[in-house]
Amino acid sequence: MKETDSYEAGPWRFVPAAVQAALFVWFCTFLPTASAGTPVDFIWQWVPALGIEAAFRIDALSLLFALLITGIGAICFLYAAEYFHADRRLKRLLTLMSMFAASMLILVLADDAITLFVAWELTTITSFLLVGYDHQKDDARHKAQQALIVTGIGGLALMAGLILMGSVAGTYRISEMGSFADHSLYLVMLGLVLAGCFTKSAQFPFHFWLPGAMAAPTPVSAYLHSATMVKAGVYLVARLTPQLGGTEVWTWTLTLVGAVTMVVASFWALRQTDLKLMLAWTTLMGLGTLMMGLGGGSYYAVGGALTFILVHALYKASLFLAVGLLDKGAGSREVDDLSGLRHAMPISFGIAVLAGASMAGLPPFVGFIGKELSYEGGLQTQTEEIFVATMSVIANALMFAAAGLVAIRPFFGQQKSKKETPKDPSIYMWSGPAILALLGLLLGLFPGGLDALITAMVEVVRGEPGAPEVKLWHGVNAALMLSLLTFAIGGVLFWGLPELRRSLTREEQRVPDSAAVYDVLLNALRDTASWTARTVQDGRMMSYLRATFITLALMVWAAIFFGSGNVARIDPAAPIFHWVIVAIIVACVIAIIFTGSRLIAITALGGVGSGIAVIFVLYSAIDVAMTQLLTEILIVVFVAVAFIKLPRAGTGALRIGDAIISAVLGLGITFAMLAVLGAGLERDVTQFFEANAYPEAAGRNIVNVILVDFRALDTLGEVAVVVIAGIAALAALRAGREVNK
Amino acid sequence: MNSIILNTATRVLVPVFIIVALMTLWRGHNDPGGGFIGGLLAAICVALYEKTFGVDEARRWLRLSPMMIAGLGLTAAIAGGLWGAVVNGAFLSGVWPFYASVDGSWEGLPVGSILLFDTGVFLVVVGVVSAILFALEEAGIPEDREEEDGVPQDREEGA
Numbered sequence: 051m052k053e054t055d056s057y058e059a060g061p062w063r064f065v066p067a068a069v070q071a072a073l074f075v076w077f078c079t080f081l082p083t084a085s086a087g088t089p090v091d092f093i094w095q096w097v098p099a100l101g102i103e104a105a106f107r108i109d110a111l112s113l114l115f116a117l118l119i120t121g122i123g124a125i126c127f128l129y130a131a132e133y134f135h136a137d138r139r140l141k142r143l144l145t146l147m148s149m150f151a152a153s154m155l156i157l158v159l160a161d162d163a164i165t166l167f168v169a170w171e172l173t174t175i176t177s178f179l180l181v182g183y184d185h186q187k188d189d190a191r192h193k194a195q196q197a198l199i200v201t202g203i204g205g206l207a208l209m210a211g212l213i214l215m216g217s218v219a220g221t222y223r224i225s226e227m228g229s230f231a232d233h234s235l236y237l238v239m240l241g242l243v244l245a246g247c248f249t250k251s252a253q254f255p256f257h258f259w260l261p262g263a264m265a266a267p268t269p270v271s272a273y274l275h276s277a278t279m280v281k282a283g284v285y286l287v288a289r290l291t292p293q294l295g296g297t298e299v300w301t302w303t304l305t306l307v308g309a310v311t312m313v314v315a316s317f318w319a320l321r322q323t324d325l326k327l328m329l330a331w332t333t334l335m336g337l338g339t340l341m342m343g344l345g346g347g348s349y350y351a352v353g354g355a356l357t358f359i360l361v362h363a364l365y366k367a368s369l370f371l372a373v374g375l376l377d378k379g380a381g382s383r384e385v386d387d388l389s390g391l392r393h394a395m396p397i398s399f400g401i402a403v404l405a406g407a408s409m410a411g412l413p414p415f416v417g418f419i420g421k422e423l424s425y426e427g428g429l430q431t432q433t434e435e436i437f438v439a440t441m442s443v444i445a446n447a448l449m450f451a452a453a454g455l456v457a458i459r460p461f462f463g464q465q466k467s468k469k470e471t472p473k474d475p476s477i478y479m480w481s482g483p484a485i486l487a488l489l490g491l492l493l494g495l496f497p498g499g500l501d502a503l504i505t506a507m508v509e510v511v512r513g514e515p516g517a518p519e520v521k522l523w524h525g526v527n528a529a530l531m532l533s534l535l536t537f538a539i540g541g542v543l544f545w546g547l548p549e550l551r552r553s554l555t556r557e558e559q560r561v562p563d564s565a566a567v568y569d570v571l572l573n574a575l576r577d578t579a580s581w582t583a584r585t586v587q588d589g590r591m592m593s594y595l596r597a598t599f600i601t602l603a604l605m606v607w608a609a610i611f612f613g614s615g616n617v618a619r620i621d622p623a624a625p626i627f628h629w630v631i632v633a634i635i636v637a638c639v640i641a642i643i644f645t646g647s648r649l650i651a652i653t654a655l656g657g658v659g660s661g662i663a664v665i666f667v668l669y670s671a672i673d674v675a676m677t678q679l680l681t682e683i684l685i686v687v688f689v690a691v692a693f694i695k696l697p698r699a700g701t702g703a704l705r706i707g708d709a710i711i712s713a714v715l716g717l718g719i720t721f722a723m724l725a726v727l728g729a730g731l732e733r734d735v736t737q738f739f740e741a742n743a744y745p746e747a748a749g750r751n752i753v754n755v756i757l758v759d760f761r762a763l764d765t766l767g768e769v770a771v772v773v774i775a776g777i778a779a780l781a782a783l784r785a786g787r788e789v790n791k
Numbered sequence: 792m793n794s795i796i797l798n799t800a801t802r803v804l805v806p807v808f809i810i811v812a813l814m815t816l817w818r819g820h821n822d823p824g825g826g827f828i829g830g831l832l833a834a835i836c837v838a839l840y841e842k843t844f845g846v847d848e849a850r851r852w853l854r855l856s857p858m859m860i861a862g863l864g865l866t867a868a869i870a871g872g873l874w875g876a877v878v879n880g881a882f883l884s885g886v887w888p889f890y891a892s893v894d895g896s897w898e899g900l901p902v903g904s905i906l907l908f909d910t911g912v913f914l915v916v917v918g919v920v921s922a923i924l925f926a927l928e929e930a931g932i933p934e935d936r937e938e939e940d941g942v943p944q945d946r947e948e949g950a
Contacts, residue, residue: 672823680831684920687838691927747885747905748897749820757825758909762883765908766868769915773861776919780858783926 059131059140066144067127070151074120077113084113085502087509089225091161100164102222107161110506114360115158115285122367123151123273125482129371130269132478133378143183147270150176150279158285163212163222170208170250170282174201177279181266190265196568200259201249208246208286214239215293227293240294243286244303251283251337254311258565261318261330268377271326272370275333281359284340288356291344291511304345305433309441312338316448320547321554325373325383325456329366332409332452335445336362342438343424349508351427354420356507360500361408361420364490368405369456371483372398376460378475381468385455390465394472397480399461404487406457408494410450410540411533416494418533421446425529443536450540451547599711606718610725618727628668635661648693656686673753794843801843808836816913820901826909830916837921846928849921857922864914871908883908 083090089109096104108116127147134140153172160166175198182194212222214235219227230236247253252260260280264271274280287304294300315334322328336358343355375398377383380391392399408417428438474480493500509515543550586597638657645651659682666675739752739760749755757765812832819825841849853860875884887903 673825673828676823676828677831680828680835683835684831684838687835687842688924688927691924695930744897745892745895748887748890748892748901749905751819751821751823751825753823754819754825754909757827758820758905758912759883759885762872762908765912766872766883769865769868769912772915772919773858773865776858776861776922779923780926783923783930 057136057138059135059137063131063135063140063144064128066148067124067131069148070120070124070127073155074117074124077108077116077120080108080113081503084108084110085506087506087515093161096162096165101216102164103162104165105162105223106156106159106165107225108159109510110503111285111288111356111510112158114356114503114507115281116155118281118360118363119151119154119158122363122486123147125367125371125486126269126273129272129374129479129482130267132476133269133374134267139183143180143267143270146176146179146183147273150180150273154279154282157282161223161225163216163224166224166286167205167209167212170246170286171202171205173279173282174198174205174250177201177263177274180270180274181263183267183270184265187265193259193262193265196565197259197263199572200256200568204246204249204256207242207249211239211242211246214242224289224293229296230293231295231297236294236297237299240297240299240303243290243294247283247287248307249283250286251280251341252311252334253283253307253337253341254314255564255567257311257315257334258563258568260334261327262565264327264330268326268370268374271330272367272374275330275366275370280333280337281340281363284337284344284355284359287341287344288352288511291352292513295344295511296347301345301347301432304341305431305438308338308340308342308345309438310338311335312342312445313441313448316445316452317554319452320448320455320543321551321558323385323551325376325385325460326370328385328452328455329370329373332449333362333366335449336366339424339442339445342441343427344511346427346431346433346438348427348430348432349512350423350430352511353504353508354423354425354427356511357416357423357500357504358420360493361417361490364486364493365405365408365417368401368483368486368490369409371479371486372402372405373456375401375475375480375483378479379469380460380472385459387468388460388466389463390461391467391472392461394465394467395461395474397474397484401480401483401487402457402461404491405483406453408487408490409457410453411446411536414491414494416490416497419494419497421533421536422529425532426527429528439532443532443539446536447539447543450536451543454540454544455547596708596711599715603711603715603718606715606722610718610721613725616728617721617724620724628665631661631664631668652686652689652693655689656682659685673751797843801839805836805840808832808839812836812913816909817906819909820905826912827916830913831920833913833917834920834924837917838924841921841924841928846925850925853921857918857925859918861915861918861922864911864916864918866911867914868908868911871904871906871911874904874907878904 080090087110089107092106092108094104096102127144130143130147131140134143137143150173153169153176157166157169157173160169178194178198181197182190184190185194215227215230216222218230218233218235218239221227230239233239249256252258263274266274312335315331315338319328319331319335322331340355340358340362343351343358346352346355373383375395376388376391379395379398380388382388404415408415411417411421425439425442428442429435431438505515635658638654638661641654642651642658645654660679663675663678663682666672666678736752739756743749743752743755743760747755747759749759812829814829815824815832816826816829817824819829837849837853840852844852850856855863872883874886876882878886885903885905887897887899887901887905889900889902890897891899
C-alpha cells in the first residue's frame with residue numbers, strides 16, 4: 051500500500067508488550083502459593099439476584115495459562131510491534147490483540163461459570179476480528195466468518211451446558227460445584243459442554259476452521275495457536291474434569307476424538323508446503339494429544355497432558371515466530387522456496403533447531419519430558435492401551451518429520467530464497483522466540499522447577515495429589531522404547547517426505563472434508579434465508595396487513611376456545627344514549643366499508659374513534675377519552691396527508707377474502723372483550739393506586755401518577771420508542787422522496 | 792390551502808391551543824391531562840398551522856427542528872429521572888423541592904422532577920408527530936400538485 055510507505059509507528063507500539071510483561075511478573079508472584087496448592091480468590095458482586103459473581107481464582111491450572119498468556123503475549127506483542135512497524139493499522143492490531151489477551155485472561159481466571167462464558171464469547175469475537183484482520187481480502191473474511199460460526203455455535207451449546215450445571219448445582223462458582231457424574235442430566239451437560247470445548251479447540255470433525263484461521267497475521271497466529279484461543283477448549287476440559295470427568299463416556303469420548311484429531315492432523319500437516327499452514331495443522335495434532343491425555347484419566351495421562359500444554363506453547367510460539375522471521379528475512383514461507391539459509395540467517399536457524407528439537411521430542415528438551423509422560427499415561431489409560439499407544443506413536447512420528455521439515459529443510463542444502471540477500475530481522479523480532487526456544491532447552495535440563503507447579507495442576511484437575519514425576523530420565527522403560535520407535539519411524543518419514551507428500555496430495559481429492567460439509571450447510575442456510583425473505587417480504591403493505599390480522603385473529607380465537615372465562619351478556623337495558631352511540635359507530639363502519647370516496651372513509655373512521663371516545667367518557671375514563679379523541683384527530687390528518695400521495699382509490703368493490711378476515715377478527719375481538727367483562731374485575735391494583743397516589747406521589751390523577759411516577763420507567767421506555775419510531779419513519783419517508791426525485 | 796376563513800381562524804386558534812396544551816400538561820398530575828395528552832394537543836396545533844401555512848412556514852415557526860424537540864424531550868425525561876437518582880438514590884423517583892406534605896395534604900408549588908419528566912413526554916410527542924407529519928408532506932409530492940395547493944416551493948433542505 052502506498053500510504054504506508056512513509057509510516058513509522060512511534061515508541062508507543064511497545065507499550066502493550068510492556069503491560070503484558072508487567073502482568074507476567076505479577077502472576078509470577080503467585081507461583082509459590084499456587085504450587086503449594088492454595089488457590090487465591092478475588093470476588094466481586096455482579097448480578098447478585100441471579101447468583102452471578104465476578105469471581106476469579108488463581109490456582110496452579112489457571113496460573114500456568116495466565117503465565118503463558120502474558121509471557122508469550124509479551125513476546126508476540128513485541129514481535130508484532132516490530133513486524134508491523136511500518137503499517138498504519140498497527141494501532142488497531144495491538145488494540146485487538148490486547149482485548150483478546152484480556153478476554154483470555156478473564157477466561158482462564160474466572161471461577162464463575164457465567165463470567166467464564168462471557169470471556170469465552172469475547173475471545174470468539176476478538177479472534178474473529180483478528181483472523182479477519184486483512185478484511186480487504188475475501189479469503190480472510192470468509193475464514194474469519196467460518197471460525198466465528200463454528201466456535202460461536204459451540205459457544206451457544208456451552209452456555210446451555212454451563213447454565214444447566216449452574217442450576218443443578220445451585221451455584222455458578224465452578225470451584226463449589228460437586229461432581230455431576232451421577233446426575234440424571236449428566237449426559238446432556240457433558241454433550242453441551244464438550245460441544246463447546248471441541249469446537250473451540252478444533253477437534254475432529256470441527257477441525258477445519260483452525261488451519262483456515264491462518265489468514266491472521268503471523269504474530270497473531272503465533273499467539274492464538276501457542277498460548278491462547280485454541281487452548282481454551284483444552285483448558286475448560288481440564289477445569290471441568292472434577293465436575294464432569296471420570297466416567298466411561300468422558301474417557302472414551304475424549305480419547306477417541308483426541309486420537310482421531312491427532313492422527314488426521316499430523317498427516318495433513320506433512321501435506322502442507324506453507325510452513326505456517328503446516329504449523330497450524332500440527333497445532334491440531336497437539337490439541338488432539340491434549341484431549342486424549344485429559345481423557346486418559348490416570349495420573350500420568352493428565353500430568354503428561356498438562357506438561358504438554360507448556361511444552362507445546364513454548365515450541366509452537368517460537369516456531370511460528372521463526373517462520374515469521376523467515377518470511378520477513380527471506381521473503382517466503384513456502385518450504386520449497388527456502389533452503390541453505392543457515393549461514394545467512396544464523397539466529398533464525400538456531401531458534402528453529404532448538405524449538406524443532408523440542409517439538410520432535412528429542413532429549414534433553416522439555417518436549418522429551420512431555421512426550422515421555424504422555425506415553426507413560428497412554429500405557430496406563432483407562433481405555434485401550436494398545437490403541438492409545440499406537441495412535442500416539444503414529445502422530446509423534448509424523449510430528450518428528452514435521453519438526454524436521456521446519457527446522458532443517460529451510461536451512462540446509464543449496465542456498466535459495468525469494469529475497470536477494472536474506473538476513474535475520476532486528477533484535478525486537480528474534481529476541482522473543484529465542485527466549486522461548488532456550489526455555490524449552492533449559493526446562494528440559496532442569497525440570498525440577500516445573501515439578502511443583504505440574505503436580506499442583508494435576509491435583510486441581512484430578513482432585514488428588516500424586517508423586518512428582520517431571521524429570522528427564524525415568525530409566526529404561528516402555529515409554530523410552532516407544533520414544534526410540536517414534537524417532538526411528540519419524541526419521542524414515544522425514545527421509546521419504548517428498549514421496550509421502552506426493553501421495554497425500556493425490557489422496558486429498560478423495561478424502562471427504564468437513565470443510566466441504568460446512569460450505570454445503572452454510573449455502574443451504576443462505577438459500578433458505580433468501581427464499582424466506584423473498585416469500586414473506588414481498589414489499590406489499592396488503593400482504594403484511596393480511597398476515598398480521600390473520601395471526602391476530604387466530605390468537606384471539608385460540609384464547610377464546612382454550613380460555614375458561616364466562617362471556618358477559620350484553621345488557622339490553624342499557625340507557626338509550628348508549629345505543630345511539632353504538633348505532634353511530636356501526637353506521638360509520640358501514641360507511642367505511644361501502645364508500646368509494648377516500649374523504650368519506652377518513653371522516654367515517656374519525657367518527658368510529660370519536661364514538662369510542664364518548665364511550666370512555668360515559669365510563670369516566672376522561673384521560674383515555676381525551677387521548678383517544680386527540681389521537682383520532684391526528685390520525686385523520688395523517689391519513690389525509692398520506693392519501694394525497696396514493697393512487698386513486700379502487701371501485702370500493704367488496705373483496706371477499708379481506709372481508710372474511712375482518713369479520714373473523716372483529717368477532718373474535720368482540721367475544722374476547724365480553725369474556726374480559728365476564729371475568730369480573732380485580733380491584734387490588736386500583737385500590738393500591740387509589741390509596742397511595744396522593745400521599746406518595748402528590749397527584750390525584752391516578753392515570754397520570756402511574757405514568758410519570760409509579761411506572762415512570764415504562765413511560766421513559768415508551769417515549770424512547772416513540773423517538774426511535776420517529777427516526778425510522780423519517781428515514782423511510784426521506785428514502786421514498788429520494789427515489790421519487 | 793388559501794382559505795381566508797382557515798387563515799384567520801388559525802391565527803386565533805393557535806395561541807388558544809398552545810395555552811390549553813400547556814394547561815393540560817400542568818394540571819395533569821391532579822386532573823385529567825398530562826404530558827401525553829398535552830403533547831397531542833400541541834401536535835394538533837402544529838398540524839393545524841402546517842395545513843394552513845405550509846411545511847416551510849411551520850418549520851420556521853417552530854424554530855427548532857421537530858426531531859430536535861423530540862430529542863430535548865427525551866433528554867428532559869432522562870434528566871428528570873436522574874434528578875431523582877441524585878436526590879433520592881432511585882432513578883425516576885419524584886423530587887418536589889417547593890412542594891411538601893403538610894398534615895396529609897400537599898402544599899406549595901408543584902414543580903419538580905415529575906413535571907420535568909412530563910414536559911419531556913410532552914416535547915417528545917410534539918416533536919415526533921410534527922416530524923413525521925412534515926416528512927409525510929414533503930415525501931414525494933408531485934411538483935404540479937404542489938403549486939396547485941399553493942405550498943411554497945423554496946424548501947430549506949432541497950433535494
